[in-house]
Amino acid sequence: MNARHLSAVALILCVPLSANAYVDPGSGMLIWQGLIALVGALIVFVRNPLASVKRLIARFKRK
Secondary structure (H helix, E strand, O other): OOHHHHHHHHHHHHOOOOOOOOOOHHHHHHHHHHHHHHHHHHHHHHHHHHHHHHHHHHHHHHO
């Protein structure tokens, strides 16, 4: 094994297996904000095409 491989193996063996993370209250609010934005975007995305299709159908029914 050359020195590069040996140092890579040594580095991997020195890395801890478990990771500790801190989640602050701002992260929770960011997740809520993202979920609310997603729901709003889905409502707009679904309603606008449906309104267009309804208008198109109504236009054909009038003729």
